[in-house]
Amino acid sequence: MPAAFPAEPQMSATAEEEAYRHVQRALRFGRYKPGDRLIPEEIAAEIGMSRMPVREAFRRLASDGLVVLRPNRGCVVAGLTVDELYEIFEIRSVLEGLAVRLAMPRIDEEEFEELERLLERMERAGQSGSSDWVVRHQEFHGRICALSRRPKLIHQISALHVVIEPYMRIWFDDCDKPHSAREEHAAVIAALRSGDELHAEKVMQDHILSTAPMLAEFVSPSR
Amino acid sequence: MPAAFPAEPQMSATAEEEAYRHVQRALRFGRYKPGDRLIPEEIAAEIGMSRMPVREAFRRLASDGLVVLRPNRGCVVAGLTVDELYEIFEIRSVLEGLAVRLAMPRIDEEEFEELERLLERMERAGQSGSSDWVVRHQEFHGRICALSRRPKLIHQISALHVVIEPYMRIWFDDCDKPHSAREEHAAVIAALRSGDELHAEKVMQDHILSTAPMLAEFVSPSR
DNA sequence: TAAAATATTTTTGTATCCACGTATTATCAA
DNA sequence: TTGATAATACGTGGATACAAAAATATTTTA
Numbered sequence: 001m002p003a004a005f006p007a008e009p010q011m012s013a014t015a016e017e018e019a020y021r022h023v024q025r026a027l028r029f030g031r032y033k034p035g036d037r038l039i040p041e042e043i044a045a046e047i048g049m050s051r052m053p054v055r056e057a058f059r060r061l062a063s064d065g066l067v068v069l070r071p072n073r074g075c076v077v078a079g080l081t082v083d084e085l086y087e088i089f090e091i092r093s094v095l096e097g098l099a100v101r102l103a104m105p106r107i108d109e110e111e112f113e114e115l116e117r118l119l120e121r122m123e124r125a126g127q128s129g130s131s132d133w134v135v136r137h138q139e140f141h142g143r144i145c146a147l148s149r150r151p152k153l154i155h156q157i158s159a160l161h162v163v164i165e166p167y168m169r170i171w172f173d174d175c176d177k178p179h180s181a182r183e184e185h186a187a188v189i190a191a192l193r194s195g196d197e198l199h200a201e202k203v204m205q206d207h208i209l210s211t212a213p214m215l216a217e218f219v220s221p222s223r
Numbered sequence: 224m225p226a227a228f229p230a231e232p233q234m235s236a237t238a239e240e241e242a243y244r245h246v247q248r249a250l251r252f253g254r255y256k257p258g259d260r261l262i263p264e265e266i267a268a269e270i271g272m273s274r275m276p277v278r279e280a281f282r283r284l285a286s287d288g289l290v291v292l293r294p295n296r297g298c299v300v301a302g303l304t305v306d307e308l309y310e311i312f313e314i315r316s317v318l319e320g321l322a323v324r325l326a327m328p329r330i331d332e333e334e335f336e337e338l339e340r341l342l343e344r345m346e347r348a349g350q351s352g353s354s355d356w357v358v359r360h361q362e363f364h365g366r367i368c369a370l371s372r373r374p375k376l377i378h379q380i381s382a383l384h385v386v387i388e389p390y391m392r393i394w395f396d397d398c399d400k401p402h403s404a405r406e407e408h409a410a411v412i413a414a415l416r417s418g419d420e421l422h423a424e425k426v427m428q429d430h431i432l433s434t435a436p437m438l439a440e441f442v443s444p445s446r
Numbered sequence: 447t448a449a450a451a452t453a454t455t456t457t458t459g460t461a462t463c464c465a466c467g468t469a470t471t472a473t474c475a476a
Numbered sequence: 477t478t479g480a481t482a483a484t485a486c487g488t489g490g491a492t493a494c495a496a497a498a499a500t501a502t503t504t505t506a
Contacts, residue, residue, distance in 0.1 A: 013294040015490065016282070039456085050491050052275065055458090059239070059279045063286035065375070071236040072457060072498050087373050090325070094317040102313070152288070152310050156379070238459065262487075273460050278489090295467050295488060453502070460495075466488085473482070 004146035005158035006138050015049045019057035022047055027066050027077065030166045034079025038067065065163050082216050085167065088160055089212035095157050096145060096208060097201040100188075103147035104197045111147060115189055118143055123182055134168045140185060144192075144204075170218045184210070227369035228381035229361050238272045242280035245270055250289050250300065253389045257302025261290065288386050305439050308390065311383055312435035318380050319368060319431060320424040323411075326370035327420045334370060338412050341366055346405055357391045363408060367415075367427075393441045407433070 023043065026032055040051045040058070047054075058075045061067040068078045080088070122136035138161050145154050184207050191203035246266065249255055261281070263274040270277075281298045284290040291301045303311070345359035361384050368377050407430050414426035 017294075041456095052278075052490065052492095055275075056279055056282050059282040060286050063283050071240075074457065084375065087375050090321060090373070091318070091376055091379065094321045095314070098313060098317045150310050150313070152307065153314055156314065260487095264487085275459065297468095297488060447506100449504100449506080451502100451504070453500100455498105455500070457498075458496085460493100462493085463491080465490090467486105468488090469484100469486080471482100471484075474480085476477105476479080 004139075005142040005154065005161060006135060015047075015053035016056045019043065019047060019049065019054045020060055023057060023061055024064075024066065024162065027061075028162055028165045030169055032077045034077050036077045038075040038077065040075070064159055080163070080167065080219050082219050085164070085216060085219050086212055088164060089208055089215075092157065092160050093205040093208040095153060095160070096141065097205040099145040099148040099150065099153055099157065100192065100204040101197045101201040102150060102153075103144060104192060104195070104200055106149070107147055107192060112189065112193065115140070115143060115192075119182070119185055119189065122185070126181065131169050131172055133172055134165060137168070137181070138165070144188070164215070167215055167218055171215050174218065175214075227362075228365040228377065228384060229358060230381070238270075238276035239279045242266065242270060242272065242277045243283055246280060246284055247287075247289065247385065250284075251385060251388045253392055255300045257300050259300045261298040261300065263298070287382055303386070303390065303442050305442050308387070308439055308442050309435050311387060312431055312438075315380065315383050316428040316431040318376060318383070319364065320428040322368040322371040322373065322376055322380065323415065323427040324420045324424040325373060325376075326367060327415060327418075327423055329372070330370055330415060335412065335416065338363070338366060338415075342405070342408055342412065345408070349404065354392055354395055356395055357388060360391070360404070361388070367411070387438070390438055390441055394438050397441065 023032075023038065032038065038058070040054045044051050044054045058067060058069060062069040062075075066078055068076050070076070118136070118140045122133060122140055125132040125136045141161065142154075142158065145157050148154070188200075188203055188207055191200040194200060246255075246261065255261065263277045263281070267274050267277045281290060281292060285292040285298075289301055291299050293299070341359070341363045345356060345363055348355040348359045364384065365377075365381065368380050371377070411423075411426055411430055414423040417423065
């Protein structure tokens, strides 16, 4: 089974890794809000370790764009402006488009059925209103990306999904109807089945770009 | 003047920043080779600081893919396999293609002339055989990306250029003839001038993908 | 009331210490 | 000799205490 996202839980080897996962998780689920200050001491105490590994984790989180580190001013939860959100969706559109193009030639029937199962799960999560939908949605996109067998590509796309996850949650909670997502994603599968790589790439690009405006209302006006 | 890469030198505010720049620079210029171990103590002594900021810098460098951090085994200079190199070029092709597409509508005559000047500089650096060519080449691509006015996009592309820089240097040193680069880059400018966004995007994509195979011979067989 | 001076809190970095994993070397048996 | 194994040196990951510098908050002064 190729690498996919969301990343499956994994025993954390080092303290830094634990701190990284801990804070990332909190950010993904929106436990910290944009602008919140993250105090190394507090977080260290929370997980039961010293400042050092937490500070190291901050560097990685900053690199991921989840957090902003300003000299002598500490660590603050990053918020996205509307422009930044659009930019991320533009980037996602070409990266996931590429993933689709590369994945296409090697998808077999079994994998198509897997994708359809994932679509089903996403649909069910959506109807039950649980914000599990966001995870299922990531799972669906992650599965397709995984089929490209491009580790770096998968990693980059995954990182972008993490950044937008909090906004996806707010969005989904606010408009709980399963909206047009079902058809859009079904169309992606259909395009994959078509055998036309460039067409499938385009469909994925359009799908991603079409969701950006819907989300845009829910970004924090911060920054 | 919009942000571009290579990043212009900047007073390092923190020790971590200094360590980060120091090691990144060494890696870009190939002072450390893939597989080399980086010992925090040594590097700290080299710059005149303690281990902590160096360790933090390592996390960022690892996040950039310049270095591999394995638990209890420390920090090792990352090397690219041929597959990874190709993957990076695939990613570059769609990201820089996107940058071109977005930049196109807002390029004015002045900026075209600037690009032509940069092309000229690159050409001269190539003829003089100085490995300055690599920097000029980055400058050219960086300028075009900058015109897209997408900070995150620029940042991501820049990070990829840093990763491939050592290989570009080896490549250039080994085949010092100015090869077909001149025409390729002139074609990019021409495509930008054409006013056809999708065509320009395609030209940039093809340009980038065409250089990958030439470089592929020079990747370390390490990993 | 506004500006200046002072105190406080945070952040950043240093120095030092220790437990533990890894790698290397030396030792010993086949 | 050669291969396995034990001893050792080294580096890593982490803790902790401390100092300097910067930012922030508070008080004093004009």
